[in-house]
Amino acid sequence: MYIGLLEQSGLFNAGEGANRQLDGVQRMDASIMEGAHLKAGAIASIEGILHPITAARLVMEATNHVLLAGPPATAFAQYYKLEPLSKGRALRRSAGRSHASMAVAQTMELYRAMVKSQRMEKDQHGTVGAVALDRAGTVAAGASTGGVDSMLPGRVGDSPLIGCGVYADNQSGAVSMTGIGEGIIRLVLAKTMCDRLATGASPTVAARQVLRLLVSRIKGSAGALVLSPDGRFAIRHVTPYMAAGWWNGIGSPKVRGQFS
Template identity: 40%
Template sequence: MGTMALAIHGGCGVMSPGSQPEAEWAEARAALAEALGAGWRVLSAGGRALDAVEAAVVVLEDSPHFNAGHGAALNADGEHELDASIMDGAGRLAGAVIGVRRARNPVRAARAVLDGGEAVILAGPAADAYAGARGAALVDPSYFTTERRRDNLLSMKARGQAGTGAAASEAEKHGTVGAVALDRDGHLAAATSTGGYTNKPAGRVGDSPIPGAGTYAEDGVCAVSGTGQGEAFIRHALAHDVAARMRYRGDALDAATAGVIADLTPRGTGAGLIALDAAGRVAMPFNTGGMFRGWATPDGDGFVATHGQVFALGRLGA
């Protein structure tokens, strides 16, 4: 049996421990644990890494604690425009959707694009229709809206008028979810999903649905899912840069991932990522106050964290 590995994230940022009650941090950790379990069940049953990352991200999209799917950020017009991508390291196949408003789980819409093989990225109502025609659940856009996100939008608009946007908490601004996996057959996969950032211009596209920017997977090298300031990730082709450092320069995973984050830090760019290499080693660097994250060892032991403290989950599926 080959080595299996799985890692997930729910976004990085300022994330002051006092920015929300401890009960909400605990609920977010529970959602991370549920996502880890969903992905690990796929892998431990001999399933594909591609199916594992999709399963894990679906759980995070369904949780109101993260900015993807239900609970996603609202744009400046008070609407949701959801982005997602998924990539299979076997053959470097990818599918992505931009600006969907009806696909309940944008990662499933992205998977439909990948499986369809007719395009890599579809956008807007056409992407929703394409996914729906291939079995993805469609919902009224109001499904994604929560009271917290409505409050966030009002707060960010007020901050914009007052010129205090830079002082906004992570909860007010943005977030992303993602997963990376290695299956028993040695295949790698990655997936990323987001609502963008609160009060973003209508039509804005970040890094999450761009293969090579926010998501990348290549068998024999690595799988990456990023979170942070998407415009910088696009300009730096950040996810692919990790693979390039490993493939061309011979960097180990830790050095490659730390290097791409270090390149962004002097520019004041908040950034984090999760990554796996072909041996199942995990890297999770971030330069912000915290990052929602979780991972499983090859033996199936699970762990989750938001800040420095790590919470052990025990054997997943036990």
């Protein structure tokens, strides 16, 4: 998928550009799923790896598991000699950070202060994701993220949770989510959208209905890439902007920063 290109660009909150948690550490999440056999792989809280999405794919293809997390997930990626994050960029990004060796009590104190002062950046997140349909009719979905701003160490969002941030099934479609993960998890949004597709809803209708549910029930914030097995797709969001693009194999890809 093109997710790897976005991870290495440093322009998005994934891979080289991943956010840091409040202890100064970049812990990244990713997942991938294919719709023919419902195989999936995911990585949570991986450190120092440029392409978490590749690690997630290795979980799917080289193991019988779905999710690996924490230091063992990092060791798994290192075993397969996945490319590390740039040391130079890591040093530049850490310059001026004072949270690198915080004790738990100090981290909690900072987190509470940020919540109280409303410094939780609700609309500034940049999970990268993709949905795809191949010539054999198999749909797939993936996502990679560095999480949200102002995260407690160990926080895991929706991206590595199959059914929440990502889902794919040839009988319904494929979905990749971006946004505030806590809300996406609580409503299991990716699977919920696929279930709407399975009942005959178009990608546009499925995305619109489920995102409205997210807002009405818990005032959540998210965007979605939704693809049906027949190639119809929708890009929807309840945030002011969401950069996304699409390509049908003909001509040049099209990219926009906002979708109705």
